[in-house]
Amino acid sequence: MPDTAPSPVITIGDDAPPVVVQERRILGVAASTWPKVLMPLLVGLLSLAVWEYLVRRNGIPPYILPGPLLIAQTMVTDWGTLSGSLWITLSISLAALSVAVLLGVTLSVLFAQSKWVELSFFPYAVILQVTPIVAIAPLIIIWVNDVKLSLLICAWIVAFFPILSNTTLGLNSADHNLLNLFQLYKATRFQTLLHLRLPSALPYFLGGLKISGGLSLIGAVVAEFVAGTGGNQSGLAYRILESGYQLRIPRMFAALFMISISGIVIFLCLSMLSHLVLRRWHESALKREN
Amino acid sequence: MTVLASSDAAAVRPDGQVARPVVRCRGVAKLFSNGTLALQNVDLDVGRHQFVSLLGPSGCGKSTLLRLIAGLGEASAGTIDWPDAQHDVSGVALPRLSFVFQEPTLMPWASAIRNVMLPLKLAGTPAEEARARAAEALRMVGLAAFENAYPRELSGGMKMRVSIARALVTRPEVLLMDEPFAALDEITRFKLNNDLLELWHASNFTVVFVTHSVFESVFLSQRIVTMAARPGRVIADMDVSAPYPRAVDYRTSPLYNAHCKRASEALERAMGHAIEAH
Ligand SMILES: Nc1ncnc2c1ncn2[C@@H]1O[C@H](COP(=O)(O)OP(=O)(O)OP(=O)(O)O)[C@@H](O)[C@H]1O
Ligand SMILES: [Mg+2]
Numbered sequence: 001m002p003d004t005a006p007s008p009v010i011t012i013g014d015d016a017p018p019v020v021v022q023e024r025r026i027l028g029v030a031a032s033t034w035p036k037v038l039m040p041l042l043v044g045l046l047s048l049a050v051w052e053y054l055v056r057r058n059g060i061p062p063y064i065l066p067g068p069l070l071i072a073q074t075m076v077t078d079w080g081t082l083s084g085s086l087w088i089t090l091s092i093s094l095a096a097l098s099v100a101v102l103l104g105v106t107l108s109v110l111f112a113q114s115k116w117v118e119l120s121f122f123p124y125a126v127i128l129q130v131t132p133i134v135a136i137a138p139l140i141i142i143w144v145n146d147v148k149l150s151l152l153i154c155a156w157i158v159a160f161f162p163i164l165s166n167t168t169l170g171l172n173s174a175d176h177n178l179l180n181l182f183q184l185y186k187a188t189r190f191q192t193l194l195h196l197r198l199p200s201a202l203p204y205f206l207g208g209l210k211i212s213g214g215l216s217l218i219g220a221v222v223a224e225f226v227a228g229t230g231g232n233q234s235g236l237a238y239r240i241l242e243s244g245y246q247l248r249i250p251r252m253f254a255a256l257f258m259i260s261i262s263g264i265v266i267f268l269c270l271s272m273l274s275h276l277v278l279r280r281w282h283e284s285a286l287k288r289e290n
Numbered sequence: 291m292t293v294l295a296s297s298d299a300a301a302v303r304p305d306g307q308v309a310r311p312v313v314r315c316r317g318v319a320k321l322f323s324n325g326t327l328a329l330q331n332v333d334l335d336v337g338r339h340q341f342v343s344l345l346g347p348s349g350c351g352k353s354t355l356l357r358l359i360a361g362l363g364e365a366s367a368g369t370i371d372w373p374d375a376q377h378d379v380s381g382v383a384l385p386r387l388s389f390v391f392q393e394p395t396l397m398p399w400a401s402a403i404r405n406v407m408l409p410l411k412l413a414g415t416p417a418e419e420a421r422a423r424a425a426e427a428l429r430m431v432g433l434a435a436f437e438n439a440y441p442r443e444l445s446g447g448m449k450m451r452v453s454i455a456r457a458l459v460t461r462p463e464v465l466l467m468d469e470p471f472a473a474l475d476e477i478t479r480f481k482l483n484n485d486l487l488e489l490w491h492a493s494n495f496t497v498v499f500v501t502h503s504v505f506e507s508v509f510l511s512q513r514i515v516t517m518a519a520r521p522g523r524v525i526a527d528m529d530v531s532a533p534y535p536r537a538v539d540y541r542t543s544p545l546y547n548a549h550c551k552r553a554s555e556a557l558e559r560a561m562g563h564a565i566e567a568h
Pocket of ligand 1: 322323324326327328346347348349350351352353354355502522
């Protein structure tokens with residue numbers, strides 16, 4: 001066993017309880033997780049430092065490329081407007097993601113009930129997926145009077161498919177021997193769904209969720225670019241457009257930064273969720289120990 | 291036959307039929323949709339409390355027969371009845387049986403005890419009772435300390451024992467086992483063999499045990515049914531007369547050797563049949 005990753009559980013003999021060796025913890029976090037957090041942070045800080053250095057040394061004007069310090073400063077001074085927009089963009093993406101989860105899971109459960117339902121409807125779900133959102137966003141904005149609602153629909157269209165297709169795949173990939181076992185014990189359809197198909201689908205669903213989390217943010221931003229409507233009810237995409245017109249490039253970068261960071265935070269949260277749910281049993285969340 | 295306590299312990303008649311069988315197969319055939327004739331004209335009676343092994347080369351239809359007996363899949367011809375079992379309104383038999391698959395077949399997302407509780411949960415047993423009975427079953431297979439371990443965290447033999455505990459927790463009348471120990475090392479297999487015999491001796495359920503090991507079948511069973519392939523059919527049916535409890539000394543006894551020799555001959559004949567059929 002490598003000494004960098006001490007296994008928490010060591011078994012001796014069968015009937016005796018396992019001997020448990022606790023891993024060392026630093027500030028309440030397992031010692032082996034610290035490098036995973038620190039290394040990416042270090043890389044990030046280094047890149048920002050290089051960026052700042054290059055901007056200063058070459059005297060690049062802020063309206064071409066602002067340095068990270070100026071961007072941070074802008075973020076602080078314009079926090080009032082930007083945070084409002086951030087909130088709007090985030091709430092649209094999260095709402096779209098929630099609806100995508102709700103409809104995606106419901107629909108895939110329906111698909112799992114009968115091969116025919118799946119065969120008949122799945123192609124139409126694919127159409128949703130392959131239609132470029134920028135192409136239909138204007139239509140949706142025209143059809144739906146409410147701007148926020150139309151943005152939500154666009155973000156939902158983008159986020160919906162990965163959840164649907166992954167969950168459908170997961171529901172269909174329950175172990176056949178386990179299916180036989182359930183049949184043997186006279187499980188009802190609902191019991192099989194609840195105790196076998198849904199848990200089998202969980203890793204697939206969570207994989208889809210991770211993709212959709214990022215996509216819902218992209219969907220919300222792209223749709224707002226297309227909509228291009230202003231006012232104090234607008235999200236980060238509009239702030240970028242607006243700053244572009246007004247040549248307030250640092251602010252444009254600040255908004256861009258906030259979008260990226262939101263994306264990263266969404267991804268991290270969903271990864272964390274996935275890890276917490278799967279850590280005891282699924283290969284994807286387990287450390288390979290031998 | 292043996293010191294077995296059961297009153298109506300099945301006496302096998304020369305034609306392989308049993309006085310009052312738990313399950314009776316008559317002319318069973320299975321034709322798969324790809325045209326493989328996996329079983330043809332199989333007659334098999336299994337007596338109450340009997341420990342029967344199905345022995346045969348790979349591909350002779352042992353698993354297929356066992357699954358048909360379990361009601362997984364339909365026979366293409368013939369009948370499988372359960373004379374003494376309860377029947378539902380449409381006349382389908384509801385024997386109380388359990389199946390141990392060749393692989394442990396555990397739910398990876400559930401702890402050992404939750405896996406064992408599954409059959410009870412599906413039958414609507416109250417959670418508390420189910421938990422107590424599952425804990426008892428795990429204790430019986432020597433895994434009391436591993437109730438909360440996930441399948442991932444158990445060794446191959448331990449997983450198999452969880453699977454056996456899950457089969458036993460419903461207190462089945464018939465236990466169907468499909469090469470349950472095939473993937474295990476010899477020491478574990480011997481231990482599980484002994485444990486299984488002890489359990490069977492104590493609770494007297496009926497066992498149909500599929501194996502391709504002559505030694506295992508002779509050690510465990512009262513009766514060995516040998517099957518040949520292409521098409522799958524029964525070619526020999528022998529009694530293994532040796533008293534229970536059987537332990538290590540039985541494995542080294544001349545009687546054991548004699549039985550092994552007979553069973554090997556039957557198995558060789560089964561292989562010969564298969565080769566002729568080519
Ligand atoms: N689902 C299936 N479709 C088509 N043919 C099958 C199917 N399952 C089994 N067979 C065929 O039926 C025959 C018997 O298979 P079975 O699994 O019952 O053999 P077995 O005696 O259990 O062999 P083993 O000892 O290797 O497990 C084989 O020839 C196999 O190819
Ligand atoms: Mg088999």
